[in-house]
Amino acid sequence: MKFVAVIRQVPDGESRLKIEGGKVDLGGVTMILDQMDEWAVEEVIRLQEKHGGESVVVALGPERFEEAIRTALAMGIDRAIHLVAEGYLDPISQAEALAEVIRAEAPTLVFTGGQQADWDSQALGPALAEALSWPVVSWTTQIELEGETQARAKHDLDEGAEVVRVALPAVFTSQQGLNEPRYPTLPGIMKAKRKELKKVPVSASSKVEILEQTIQEKSRLNKMIDGKDPVAAAHELVRLLHEEAKVI
Amino acid sequence: MKKKPNAKSQMPKTVAALGLLLSAMPIDFTLTDEQKELQKLARRFAREQIAPVAAEYDRKEEVPWGLVEKLHAVGLLNAIIPEAYGGLGLGMLEEVIIGEELAWGCMGIYTIPMASDLGITPILLAGTHEQKQRFFKKLTEKPALAAFALSEPGNGSDAAALRTRAVRDGDHYVLNGTKTWISNGGEAETVVVFATVAPELRHKGVVALVVEKGTPGFKANKLHGKMGQRASGTYELVFEDCRVPVENRLGQEGDGFKIAMQTLDKTRIPVAAGSLGVARRALEEATRYAKEREAFGKPIAEFQAIQFKLAEMLMGLETARTYTYYAAWLVDTHQPHAHAAAIAKAYASEMAFEAANQAIQIHGGYGYMHEYPVEKLLRDVKLNQIYEGTNEIQRLIIARHILKG
Amino acid sequence: MILVVLEHDGQRLRKGALEAISRARQIGALGAIAGVVIGENTQAVAQEAAQYLPTVYAAEVGSYTPEKWAEAAYAAAQKSGAKVVVATGGRQSRTWTARLAYKMKAGLLEDTLETSTDGQHIIGVRYSFLNRVTEKQKAALPVVFTAKPNTTPLAEPASSSGVVEALEVSLPPTVEVLERLSEQKKGVSLTEATVVVTGGRGLGSPEAFAGVEELASTLGAAVGATRAVVDAGWRPYSEQVGQTGKTVQPNLYIALAVSGAVQHQAGMNKSKYIVAVNKDAEAPIFKIADYGIVGDVHQVLPALIDAAKKLKD
Numbered sequence: 018m019k020f021v022a023v024i025r026q027v028p029d030g031e032s033r034l035k036i037e038g039g040k041v042d043l044g045g046v047t048m049i050l051d052q053m054d055e056w057a058v059e060e061v062i063r064l065q066e067k068h069g070g071e072s073v074v075v076a077l078g079p080e081r082f083e084e085a086i087r088t089a090l091a092m093g094i095d096r097a098i099h100l101v102a103e104g105y106l107d108p109i110s111q112a113e114a115l116a117e118v119i120r121a122e123a124p125t126l127v128f129t130g131g132q133q134a135d136w137d138s139q140a141l142g143p144a145l146a147e148a149l150s151w152p153v154v155s156w157t158t159q160i161e162l163e164g165e166t167q168a169r170a171k172h173d174l175d176e177g178a179e180v181v182r183v184a185l186p187a188v189f190t191s192q193q194g195l196n197e198p199r200y201p202t203l204p205g206i207m208k209a210k211r212k213e214l215k216k217v218p219v220s221a222s223s224k225v226e227i228l229e230q231t232i233q234e235k236s237r238l239n240k241m242i243d244g245k246d247p248v249a250a251a252h253e254l255v256r257l258l259h260e261e262a263k264v265i
Numbered sequence: 266m267k268k269k270p271n272a273k274s275q276m277p278k279t280v281a282a283l284g285l286l287l288s289a290m291p292i293d294f295t296l297t298d299e300q301k302e303l304q305k306l307a308r309r310f311a312r313e314q315i316a317p318v319a320a321e322y323d324r325k326e327e328v329p330w331g332l333v334e335k336l337h338a339v340g341l342l343n344a345i346i347p348e349a350y351g352g353l354g355l356g357m358l359e360e361v362i363i364g365e366e367l368a369w370g371c372m373g374i375y376t377i378p379m380a381s382d383l384g385i386t387p388i389l390l391a392g393t394h395e396q397k398q399r400f401f402k403k404l405t406e407k408p409a410l411a412a413f414a415l416s417e418p419g420n421g422s423d424a425a426a427l428r429t430r431a432v433r434d435g436d437h438y439v440l441n442g443t444k445t446w447i448s449n450g451g452e453a454e455t456v457v458v459f460a461t462v463a464p465e466l467r468h469k470g471v472v473a474l475v476v477e478k479g480t481p482g483f484k485a486n487k488l489h490g491k492m493g494q495r496a497s498g499t500y501e502l503v504f505e506d507c508r509v510p511v512e513n514r515l516g517q518e519g520d521g522f523k524i525a526m527q528t529l530d531k532t533r534i535p536v537a538a539g540s541l542g543v544a545r546r547a548l549e550e551a552t553r554y555a556k557e558r559e560a561f562g563k564p565i566a567e568f569q570a571i572q573f574k575l576a577e578m579l580m581g582l583e584t585a586r587t588y589t590y591y592a593a594w595l596v597d598t599h600q601p602h603a604h605a606a607a608i609a610k611a612y613a614s615e616m617a618f619e620a621a622n623q624a625i626q627i628h629g630g631y632g633y634m635h636e637y638p639v640e641k642l643l644r645d646v647k648l649n650q651i652y653e654g655t656n657e658i659q660r661l662i663i664a665r666h667i668l669k670g
Numbered sequence: 671m672i673l674v675v676l677e678h679d680g681q682r683l684r685k686g687a688l689e690a691i692s693r694a695r696q697i698g699a700l701g702a703i704a705g706v707v708i709g710e711n712t713q714a715v716a717q718e719a720a721q722y723l724p725t726v727y728a729a730e731v732g733s734y735t736p737e738k739w740a741e742a743a744y745a746a747a748q749k750s751g752a753k754v755v756v757a758t759g760g761r762q763s764r765t766w767t768a769r770l771a772y773k774m775k776a777g778l779l780e781d782t783l784e785t786s787t788d789g790q791h792i793i794g795v796r797y798s799f800l801n802r803v804t805e806k807q808k809a810a811l812p813v814v815f816t817a818k819p820n821t822t823p824l825a826e827p828a829s830s831s832g833v834v835e836a837l838e839v840s841l842p843p844t845v846e847v848l849e850r851l852s853e854q855k856k857g858v859s860l861t862e863a864t865v866v867v868t869g870g871r872g873l874g875s876p877e878a879f880a881g882v883e884e885l886a887s888t889l890g891a892a893v894g895a896t897r898a899v900v901d902a903g904w905r906p907y908s909e910q911v912g913q914t915g916k917t918v919q920p921n922l923y924i925a926l927a928v929s930g931a932v933q934h935q936a937g938m939n940k941s942k943y944i945v946a947v948n949k950d951a952e953a954p955i956f957k958i959a960d961y962g963i964v965g966d967v968h969q970v971l972p973a974l975i976d977a978a979k980k981l982k983d
Contacts, residue, residue, distance in 0.1 A: 030932040034799055041803055087302060109771050109778050137798045138780055140768035143736060147772035152845050153736055155765040175760045180849040193897065193914035200310065203340030203353055206302045224777040228806040237960050244965025251973030254961055255981055262943045264922040265889055
């Protein structure tokens with residue numbers, strides 16, 4: 018069996034974002050393996066621990082993605098493929114490039130994050146599935162293999178959830194509750210240095226162009242009500258909401 | 266930052282020659298990819314596991330054993346044990362990187378693995394292959410701690426005046442005496458105890474013995490009421506006719522003092538690393554508060570008085586960090602490092618204490634309250650000026666280094 | 671030609687369908703608009719849709735799977751010669767529209783706030799970076815885009831009725847649905863509510879949520895929960911607000927003992943007014959709060975309920 022996780026590197030949630038020249042400037046920002054992709058990596062490692070076989074992490078992005086790839090290797094993935102492409106590439110175009118590499122790997126399944134915290138896109142997993150002509154199960158909260166050719170999975174819909182049986186190979190995207198990812202351990206970090214990281218140059222053009230990015234933070238009143246007397250504070254708050262904000 | 270070779274240009278010959286010389290300089294301040302990964306792991310661990318529970322364990326004065334288990338699970342516990350004995354063989358620079366990150370979360374909690382490394386180092390320096398195998402196995406196969414017992418109620422700085430007595434009796438030494446201020450003393454699988462076989466010989470009569478947990482005649486009493494670092498367990502160890510096998514002796518009788526001093530020459534550096542973490546935390550908390558708190562119509566961060574304090578905190582932090590890395594580099598490249606370790610330990614702890622002090626000042630009245638994290642920083646880091654050799658002892662070491670040449 | 675995929679509940683068109691029609695009409699310069707109703711009972715629903723659009727396809731493919739929906743939409747796009755496909759945003763539609771975009775080799779604009787055209791491109795505005803950044807994107811035709819719910823006025827019926835046409839769709843290989851589990855719904859719907867009261871882990875126990883529920887019912891509000899609370903098993907996932915839960919935009923969002931991690935903020939930072947009560951003055955939630963109280967939520971909450979009740983009278 019072979020299990021593939023597709024990951025992205027995104028800004029750490031705690032970082033402050035800044036705009037430079039009409040676009041988000043990631044200089045100096047701490048970049049991490051996206052949290053939802055981390056669930057995908059963890060699930061792939063668990064599947065490998067349970068069923069044996071090989072695990073591979075695949076990422077399409079600029080050189081700096083290497084750090085996130087190393088984190089996945091340090092968590093326990095066997096080897097990595099880095100499709101190197103600088104600049105913005107939309108998920109549909111990325112799916113095409115990724116599919117070529119993944120098709121050649123012929124894995125049992127592919128797991129990726131339900132959404133990533135930079136582009137807020139949910140498209141990569143499904144578009145990849147289409148490129149591979151495989152089914153997709155998005156927002157997966159549980160998965161169990163039934164042999165090598167089938168899987169049973171629970172996933173979220175717009176409202177409620179669904180249990181499906183799907184023929185493998187298939188693409189799954191992760192959702193909260195799928196698992197609790199392990200920390201990369203120190204031994205894992207040291208082993209990761211010796212694991213295979215293949216770099217593949219990618220030349221693709223983006224179907225979508227980003228014209229402008231702005232941070233329009235809604236200006237907030239930041240009005241603090243003295244909490245020393247909680248009862249008085251509560252009454253003052255209700256008064257303000259009724260008379261000033263007029264929302265109750 | 267590696268120096269780039271100068272581009273060919275129409276520079277005068279002497280300048281070009283200087284450029285060539287500059288480009289040959291080996292100094293490189295960048296961390297390796299592996300070190301960066303390590304730092305990220307430790308930083309994340311501190312943020313997600315240590316910081317959220319630090320105040321609670323400080324308040325309760327309780328050792329977070331669950332965290333010790335988690336540190337073991339991610340490989341951050343006892344990592345200086347060489348790979349041959351089941352550890353990761355981390356170098357001093359890696360220890361410093363980890364130390365700063367964990368101490369940022371809580372200096373008290375960081376002292377737990379730090380003191381464990383302190384208990385491991387004498388065995389590393391003076392143990393036989395068989396002893397290393399035997400003791401290190403206990404410290405790597407499961408979450409376990411080591412300890413180092415030198416100080417006694419009657420002597421701290423005057424280490425050679427220790428009174429714990431070891432009397433040879435056949436295949437054993439019989440230990441009698443009391444040690445105090447011993448971090449991890451009550452939890453440790455192994456405690457390196459420094460005792461004397463002949464008090465009149467002072468430092469030449471000291472022997473280092475590894476006392477294992479559960480040895481009859483060895484009792485550990487937890488000390489309560491510490492000002493800070495309350496998550497770290499500090500103990501009085503009482504030995505009453507405690508029989509320790511000769512196989513547990515490190516080196517020979519008379520080697521003990523040297524082993525202790527050589528150990529501390531190294532382990533002072535992680536103490537400096539811990540001070541860096543506290544100072545960084547102090548600076549971050551103070552900066553955040555200064556940006557939000559308003560007085561006289563604007564954030565207090567806009568006032569020079571506050572800006573000067575923040576600047577001085579960063580001056581201290583950056584210089585202490587760079588020097589601590591230098592001291593670690595000396596250890597990793599097997600160069601003499603006693604004076605550098607002393608400078609790092611003394612300088613970093615004093616700078617961190619002042620940083621915590623100013624962080625409280627910047628917070629004003631709120632800085633004085635438990636609800637805000639800064640008062641704990643001061644209480645915690647004060648100990649860094651005292652343990653592992655007081656800063657006064659550090660100054661003696663530094664002076665000796667100056668005067669010997 | 672523009673194709674609109676019309677959301678429905680098996681009987682009637684959903685609100686989202688009327689929003690999608692409005693979006694399509696906004697770019698009407700690109701050509702005629704056709705609609706497609708996919709799933710079950712499509713003929714009947716298509717009749718309703720025909721009051722809005724000149725041509726409506728009915729693709730009877732059974733219950734939802736992403737593969738079926740993408741295939742049906744693709745068949746409709748090909749039949750109509752559509753260069754733009756519009757659908758309403760949501761988890762399911764963002765899954766199948768991505769498949770569709772790949773089939774059409776189209777540019778995909780996800781969950782757009784507004785869309786326009788210059789004749790050859792669609793320009794869309796949307797959020798990114800966990801709803802912190804507003805970005806303007808441009809894609810050359812063909813384009814598939816989803817419209818963020820509740821950002822577009824509902825379309826009015828057209829002056830004359832259109833035509834309904836059955837559409838044959840060859841079913842692709844897809845998943846087998848074994849079980850459907852509906853959401854546990856309690857009280858006011860989170861995404862529709864004008865007031866939301868959310869409780870965080872700082873409340874200390876599931877029992878403390880009784881107070882949250884009481885405040886919510888007094889204010890006619892929906893109850894929300896943070897991820898920590900859902901992970902702890904205190905509240906159902908259907909109440910979760912945040913990146914992996916629901917995104918809400920009420921007039922008033924009251925966050926009780928919520929620290930305000932960025933993933934939670936992503937689900938509520940566009941609320942008109944935000945109130946935060948937390949004992950930690952440094953909690954990130956205060957940065958985006960209009961009104962804040964630093965204090966013990968167990969003392970503030972009963973007083974809030976009391977004050978809210980008095981207001982009602």
